[in-house]
Amino acid sequence: MKISVLGLGYIGLPTSLLLADAGHDITGVDIDTNIVNTLSNGNLPFEEPGLDDLFNRARNKFKVSTDVESSDVYIIAVPTPLDEEIKIADISYVKDASKSIATVISPGQLVILESTVPPGTSENIVLPILKNSCPSGFYYAHCPERAIPGKTINEMVSNERIIGAIDEESYKKAKEIYTSFVKGNIYESNVKTAEFVKLMENTFRDINIALANEFSLIAEEVGIDIWKAIRLANLHPRVDILSPGPGVGGHCLAIDPFFLAGKSKSSRIVKLAREINDFMAFHVVKLSKKMIGDISNPTITLLGLAYKGNVDDVRESPALKIKKIAEGEGFNVKVFDPLVKDHSSSCKDIKEASVDSDCLILVTDHSEFKDIDPESLPVRSRNLVDTRNFLDHERWENAGFNVKLLGSS
Numbered sequence: 001m002k003i004s005v006l007g008l009g010y011i012g013l014p015t016s017l018l019l020a021d022a023g024h025d026i027t028g029v030d031i032d033t034n035i036v037n038t039l040s041n042g043n044l045p046f047e048e049p050g051l052d053d054l055f056n057r058a059r060n061k062f063k064v065s066t067d068v069e070s071s072d073v074y075i076i077a078v079p080t081p082l083d084e085e086i087k088i089a090d091i092s093y094v095k096d097a098s099k100s101i102a103t104v105i106s107p108g109q110l111v112i113l114e115s116t117v118p119p120g121t122s123e124n125i126v127l128p129i130l131k132n133s134c135p136s137g138f139y140y141a142h143c144p145e146r147a148i149p150g151k152t153i154n155e156m157v158s159n160e161r162i163i164g165a166i167d168e169e170s171y172k173k174a175k176e177i178y179t180s181f182v183k184g185n186i187y188e189s190n191v192k193t194a195e196f197v198k199l200m201e202n203t204f205r206d207i208n209i210a211l212a213n214e215f216s217l218i219a220e221e222v223g224i225d226i227w228k229a230i231r232l233a234n235l236h237p238r239v240d241i242l243s244p245g246p247g248v249g250g251h252c253l254a255i256d257p258f259f260l261a262g263k264s265k266s267s268r269i270v271k272l273a274r275e276i277n278d279f280m281a282f283h284v285v286k287l288s289k290k291m292i293g294d295i296s297n298p299t300i301t302l303l304g305l306a307y308k309g310n311v312d313d314v315r316e317s318p319a320l321k322i323k324k325i326a327e328g329e330g331f332n333v334k335v336f337d338p339l340v341k342d343h344s345s346s347c348k349d350i351k352e353a354s355v356d357s358d359c360l361i362l363v364t365d366h367s368e369f370k371d372i373d374p375e376s377l378p379v380r381s382r383n384l385v386d387t388r389n390f391l392d393h394e395r396w397e398n399a400g401f402n403v404k405l406l407g408s409s
Contacts, residue, residue: 001023001177006097008035008064010313011114011145012077012249013044014051014152022059022180027071030063031102039064046311047339050153052243062260068100070109073177076101076126077114077145080257088262089118091125098129105130107137110173114145115271116202116252116261117196118259123396127166139320141165141174142191144198149250160184164194203270208242209253210273213280216407226407227389244407246363247280247318247385249307254316282319284387285329287404291383299380301357303372304364305337305346309388312339319363338368351378359383365390397402 001024005016008030020026030036040046044055055062068074078093094115101111113126121296122142130138142164145157161182165171171188178186179297189197212230218224228242248254257274261267294296307317314320323333323345335345336353347353354360358381364371374384374396384403386393393403 001072001075002034003027003177004029004101004106005075005077006030006054006068006100007076007078007093007115008032008045009041009077009079010046010149010152011047011147012075013039014048014054014147014156015075015077015114015145016062017051017054017058018153018181019039019177020061021355024061024177024180025056027069028060028062028065029066029068031066031096033066036064036066048152050148053161053256054153068104070104070106072103073110073112073173074105075112075114079251080115080117080255081085081251082258087258089121089156089259093116094121094311095125095129098126102129102133105134105138108139110139110141110170110177111179112140112174113142113397116144116198116256116259117142117195118263119192119199120263121195122191122378135398139170140191141164141190143174144194146198146201149308149313150315157181158184162184162189162194162197162260162299163187164189164191166191196260199256199260202216202252203260203273204254205242206248206257206271206277209248210244210276212242212356213276215241217283219407221407222407234372242388243389245280246406247321248277249315249319251315253294254307281318281325282362284318284322284385284406285325285331286359286362287385287406288326288331288383290328291385291402291404292358292381295358295381298318298358299334299356300326300331300359300361301334301353301379303336303338303350303353303360303362304339304366304368305335305343306366307409308340308366309365309390312337312341314340314343317364322361322363337364337366339366351376354379356380359385361385362385363387374401390408 004027008028016028035045076097081090083090115397146159179332218225257270305319334353336347354377357379384401386403387406
């Protein structure tokens with residue numbers, strides 16, 4: 001098949017390369033000339049385990065462009081960010097991609113939307129754009145991605161997929177594409193249900209993280225260690241409480257619940273969970289303020305900028321929120337993340353980040369942070385807030401640090 005993949009980000013690029021590795025002729029399309037030039041020069045625009053090897057294997061079947069050309073199949077994998085002002089999905093990239101396809105689409109060709117969208121987007125936005133140029137004879141399906149940074153390639157291959165199609169022939173054609181590289185089961189649905197299911201999956205996790213975070217706030221008030229309590233509660237055969245933390249990040253969990261809430265007057269738990277998880281950044285700053293006390297012109301150091309451990313993805317990261325809130329409180333804020341390169345706010349190493357610091361805040365559970373030698377840090381005040389229960393607290397306390405664990409008395 002000749003396939004054009006629109007969007008070469010964290011989902012579109014691995015998808016393109018997996019399809020190319022499966023033998024299809026792939027054109028990756030992106031409006032960002034920096035991404036296109038980077039790939040044209042044989043380099044990757046971001047890091048992901050296994051992506052480099054996949055790129056080297058698939059390059060002879062993969063090319064990049066800023067323009068869409070006529071293809072057997074078009075896959076839309078563009079971003080769907082949140083409109084921060086009104087808290088609804090910004091589907092402008094999906095619209096633009098659909099309009100680009102509409103200029104070249106012909107009867108018999110297949111369009112697949114992978115981008116996460118509010119229910120009804122295909123029916124109300126994408127299909128009308130395509131039908132305006134090609135009134136009949138094309139095929140359409142929505143197959144939302146299921147992958148997480150750090151395990152993207154493995155999950156794209158192994159996870160089960162849902163294909164929501166406008167008719168049986170569209171489902172069969174889309175399934176043929178995905179079975180060329182997907183080993184997991186593939187299930188059939190209608191388009192709107194497939195759109196809804198993806199949002200349910202991410203909202204489920206966001207709500208359960210919010211419950212863990214609320215437990216941690218209550219635990220601090222009543223004077224117990226939430227981490228020990230969760231371990232004991234999870235001994236129950238029907239209980240599986242997640243871990244609390246500094247908030248929720250990434251392009252999915254922190255955004256997708258709004259795609260449901262913005263479509264419904266019945267959404268209450270969904271909105272409340274988002275409020276709780278967003279509040280955790282404020283709470284982390286409050287904990288650090290309490291530890292620092294009356295020190296004038298205080299400086300804090302955030303250990304980690306990425307939204308989760310061992311990846312370089314900063315999208316919607318709690319660290320960004322904590323940084324902004326702390327600066328609004330009058331703190332000087334330094335950041336160190338060994339995986340996030342070339343970020344404007346990041347220091348080059350841990351010593352630069354910790355010099356004259358009054359409080360270190362472990363935000364991201366990168367494996368490298370376990371190797372930090374607390375004895376060697378040139379801090380002004382020895383305070384540590386661990387938001388992930390990740391570091392060896394005894395080691396840090398032996399080095400003279402006051403350690404505060406999120407969710408403990």
